[in-house]
Amino acid sequence: MKYTRIPTDELEKLEEEFVNFLVMNGIIADDWLAIKENEPLNADEIINQFSEVVWESILRGTKYLNKVEEESAYYFKCDSDTIYLIKVDKTEAAAEQFSTSKEYNKTRELELFEMLQSGCTISEGEEYEKLTLT
Numbered sequence: 001m002k003y004t005r006i007p008t009d010e011l012e013k014l015e016e017e018f019v020n021f022l023v024m025n026g027i028i029a030d031d032w033l034a035i036k037e038n039e040p041l042n043a044d045e046i047i048n049q050f051s052e053v054v055w056e057s058i059l060r061g062t063k064y065l066n067k068v069e070e071e072s073a074y075y076f077k078c079d080s081d082t083i084y085l086i087k088v089d090k091t092e093a094a095a096e097q098f099s100t101s102k103e104y105n106k107t108r109e110l111e112l113f114e115m116l117q118s119g120c121t122i123s124e125g126e127e128y129e130k131l132t133l134t
Contacts, residue, residue: 076128
């Protein structure tokens, strides 16, 4: 798998989307019940495929990421080919701001996923955009 499997509690929240996914793949309710009971490995693979689709959708729609630590905050703008960073270091006297950018080393979605796994959170970009005005 390219991304991690969606946990069961999160899958339950996506029941409607999962049902639509099954239907789009030609699996009706009775077929799904039979697959779950008689072919658990196949059922797991279907759930893995659904997880990949969900992650791809989330990551494609992600425009901004944040990571706030005790002494630094990182605000990212995630364009299609380039990711921009504004880093704010907090010191006793003031805050220092640094900016940089880079092209993605891997696919955009995979890099964003790895950033989420390392503690970033998806944001609406308010902080990033405010910092670009200063």
